[in-house]
Amino acid sequence: MKQVIAVIIWTLLFISLGIYSENKINDFTDKFKTDIEVIENYIEEDKLDEASNNIKDLSKSWHEEKEIWYKIVNHEYFDEVCLSLNILEQNVKYNDKLDALEQVETIKMLLNNILESEKCDLNHIF
Numbered sequence: 112m113k114q115v116i117a118v119i120i121w122t123l124l125f126i127s128l129g130i131y132s133e134n135k136i137n138d139f140t141d142k143f144k145t146d147i148e149v150i151e152n153y154i155e156e157d158k159l160d161e162a163s164n165n166i167k168d169l170s171k172s173w174h175e176e177k178e179i180w181y182k183i184v185n186h187e188y189f190d191e192v193c194l195s196l197n198i199l200e201q202n203v204k205y206n207d208k209l210d211a212l213e214q215v216e217t218i219k220m221l222l223n224n225i226l227e228s229e230k231c232d233l234n235h236i237f
Contacts, residue, residue, distance in 0.1 A: 132183070136229050139180060140222045143173065147222075150199075151215045154208055162211075163203045170196045188225045192218055 146169045153162035173196060177189050195217045202211035 133230060136180065136184065137226060139176065140226045143169070144219060144222050146172075147215055147218050151212065154203065154211050154215065157208075159203050159206060163200070166196065166200045166203060170200065184225070184229045188221045188228065192221045192225075195221065 146165065150162050150165045150169065153159070153165065170193075173192065177192075180186075181189055195214050199211055199214035199218070202208075202214060
């Protein structure tokens with residue numbers, strides 16, 4: 112009987128930890144999605160100096176906050192976001208709006224991929 116209770120407690124603990132981490136990852140990606148949308152608006156409105164400043168702030172924030180998740184979740188997409196942020200910064204620096212907007216969309220897609228790859232779903236269990 113004690114073993115059954117222990118198994119149930121551990122199962123509930125793992126399920127609650129999975130739900131908690133999914134919510135935290137959702138908050139993490141949503142924060143950066145809103146920041147990247149602000150940058151996208153600055154680029155579309157030709158406010159490249161503001162976009163450049165926001166990119167630097169976003170990149171700094173990304174590097175600080177990704178360390179927490181880098182050890183826990185699949186880090187393949189984190190490296191790609193770093194690369195895209197660097198390319199985006201150079202595109203804005205050299206006034207290449209089209210490529211900058213392409214990198215913005217790439218970053219949005221990668222943030223969605225981070226969220227989807229860690230989603231609690233039966234497809235990830237079986």
